[in-house]
Amino acid sequence: MTGGASATEARPDAATVDALYDIVADSGSRSLAVIGLVKNAGKTTVVNALMANCPHLFGLTSLGLDGERTDHLTGLAKPRISPPPGTLVATTQGSLDRSRYAMDVLEVLPFLTPLGRVVIGRAGAAGHVEVSGPTTLAELRATIERLQAHGAEQVLVDGAINRIGSASPRVSDGVVVASGGMVGDTLGDVLETTAATLDMLLLPAVSDETRAQLAPFLAQGARALSFNDRGEVTPLALESVVGEGVTVAREVERLNTHTLFIGGALTQEFVDDFTRVLPPRRELRVVVRDATVLVLPAASVRRFLKRGLALEVLAPLRVLAVTANPFRLPQPYQPKIFFDALAGAVGDRVPVFDVVNGRASLPGAPIQRGLFPTERG
Amino acid sequence: MLVRPYGDTRDDGVIQFSFTLPIAYSIKAADVGKQFLERLGFHTVGIAECKAIDPEYTFYVAYGRTDSGIDPDAVKGDYLEVEEMDYYSINALIKEKLGRKLSVVGAAIESDAHTVGIDAIMNMKGFAGNYGLERYPEMDALNLGSQIPCAQLLKTALERDADAILVSQIVTQKNIHVQHLTQLIELLEAEGVRERFVIVVGGPRINNAFAKELGYDAGFGPRTTPLEVAAFLAQEVVRRHEEA
Structure with a gap:
């Protein structure tokens, strides 16, 4: 537990946080989802660093549960949350009670969680607050809107465990991906999973032409649609494609589909069945709503693409940055080695930051070392 | 209201322990166990039983007293409070x-x-x-x-x-x-x-x-x-x- 305490209570490096914040501010994002590839990836440290270092009226909420003293699952000390005075916080009544945090409650939202109603208040008191927002993504979107209505210029949404749902463009308009030493058993695993996840989150958008073709069907709530070269559009008679990989693959063959739109989730079972039945070297473009409907390991998405199948999204995610946290058990990685390796794996697709040890890698520039005067480690 | 463990009388704060340390039993073993419990903040520690259960391990039964208490009403649990029904x-x-x-x-x-x-x-x-x-x-x-x-x-x-x-x-x-x-x-x-x-x-x-x-x-x-x-x-x- 002591190892966790030293790793999680680390102070952020101001210059690096400023550099990260510049990217967030330049993006025009007003609701930033910080998602983690795993528990203890460093989501809350990033959220804390942004709040503490940047002159902005922040709104803060969480899809999970953050700021508690120790992690239920791992027993590790977690970063505490002390929002600057004035910060608008959406948490639950239960979390307020548990953390004994005094806050002027401005609004009680109708959303009921296992920890009671979601409440919005203004941080004033010193002390640590436990932040746990609403349970579902629809409620999360509404909570973000209420935080903005109360005056928050930038809402920060701390993620939940390894969930990516809060990154959906239906919920937030910018994403920071927290990766760290806990993502895999070896450094190689960490790099591979991080790179594969980025591939998935950065899937390309459909062309305007395809989007225009799809629009009327989307308005009708289509679940699965086939487009072929003869200009035929055929809705598949399925409520959902979940568990129907074989059926859909046969329909794709029968209809001579070149573009398949799937309105819901894409699961591992579906991809396995679908790719098994589909003839080899069959060309096909699959379109989904956004990357968060891919409920399968990122490595499976890679295999799907390697098979020559194209995967595109209606709403691309705006991944603004990746953060690198060298923490792992039993021993953290050496920060410089970890950062350089991760920045190398990410390449120049997205900037990479280690906000604690003061390192940054910006696209178009070689990996920057000693960029900031306070560099440590 | 603060409550303390009940040993022989109300609020005496006495707790019974049983634990094993990975040390060979010797004349010193009882003191090792006693000082370990004192480090945890217990006082008036008595070692009732201290025996080798293996050449390398010693098992203890002990008593110790704590001054700490807890207010049950102030505890917020991690369980769901459901209105009781039959x-x-x-x-x-x-x-x-x-x-x-x-x-x-x-x-x-x-x-x-x-x-x-x-x-x-x-x-x-x-x-x-x-x-x-x-x-x-x-x-x-x-x-x-x-x-x-x-x-x-x-x-x-x-x-x-x-x-x-x-x-x-x-x-x-x-x-x-x-x-x-x-x-x-x-x-x-x-x-x-x-x-x-x-x-x-x-x-x-x-x-x-x-x-x-x-x-x-x-x-x-x-x-x-x-x-x-x-x-x-x-x-x-x-x-x-x-x-x-």
Whole structure:
């Protein structure tokens, strides 16, 4: 537990946080989802660093549960949350009670969680607050809107465990991906999973032409649609494609589909069945709503693409940055080695930051070392 | 009001310990045990028993006194506070307020092959002197068993137009239960049906606050009885029905 305490209570490096914040501010994002590839990836440290270092009226909420003293699952000390005075916080009544945090409650939202109603208040008191927002993504979107209505210029949404749902463009308009030493058993695993996840989150958008073709069907709530070269559009008679990989693959063959739109989730079972039945070297473009409907390991998405199948999204995610946290058990990685390796794996697709040890890698520039005067480690 | 452990008299703060240290028994062993307990903050430590249980290990029975107390009213637990109801009032509530049977689907999901948890809550025979959900005339309860993929659980819940989904996770290696539990929620969200169900998770490594973190509507830990789960389901499904 002591190892966790030293790793999680680390102070952020101001210059690096400023550099990260510049990217967030330049993006025009007003609701930033910080998602983690795993528990203890460093989501809350990033959220804390942004709040503490940047002159902005922040709104803060969480899809999970953050700021508690120790992690239920791992027993590790977690970063505490002390929002600057004035910060608008959406948490639950239960979390307020548990953390004994005094806050002027401005609004009680109708959303009921296992920890009671979601409440919005203004941080004033010193002390640590436990932040746990609403349970579902629809409620999360509404909570973000209420935080903005109360005056928050930038809402920060701390993620939940390894969930990516809060990154959906239906919920937030910018994403920071927290990766760290806990993502895999070896450094190689960490790099591979991080790179594969980025591939998935950065899937390309459909062309305007395809989007225009799809629009009327989307308005009708289509679940699965086939487009072929003869200009035929055929809705598949399925409520959902979940568990129907074989059926859909046969329909794709029968209809001579070149573009398949799937309105819901894409699961591992579906991809396995679908790719098994589909003839080899069959060309096909699959379109989904956004990357968060891919409920399968990122490595499976890679295999799907390697098979020559194209995967595109209606709403691309705006991944603004990746953060690198060298923490792992039993021993953290050496920060410089970890950062350089991760920045190398990410390449120049997205900037990479280690906000604690003061390192940054910006696209178009070689990996920057000693960029900031306070560099440590 | 602060309370302290009860040893011989009220508030004497005396606790009995039994523990093993990985040291060979010797004349010094009793003092090692005593000073260890003093380091934990206990005083008036007495070593009642100190014996070799192996050439390398010494077992202790000891007593020690603490000055610390705890105010039970100030403790906020990680369990769900459910309004207590009995079997008959739960059925009556569903019949009167919902006007149809409450439909529940339960399973131990993905790689977990252990039905002990879901059976304890759902099986007609019940557990801890309570009937399981299958016994409730106002519930339509289906226990799918173990190793049910998330996708299959979702399909079944949709086909039966279930009000609630119960998920059990008993055994876990490298915390794989966490992956399974978040996977189910991400699937329901991606399919756009998260809000159609009350989703409850139970298991020995689960508590209510952790259920919040995972994205569930309630979480039940060890020693939960079917009655508690049934009362929660009835109250929550009726509440949603009335708000809709």
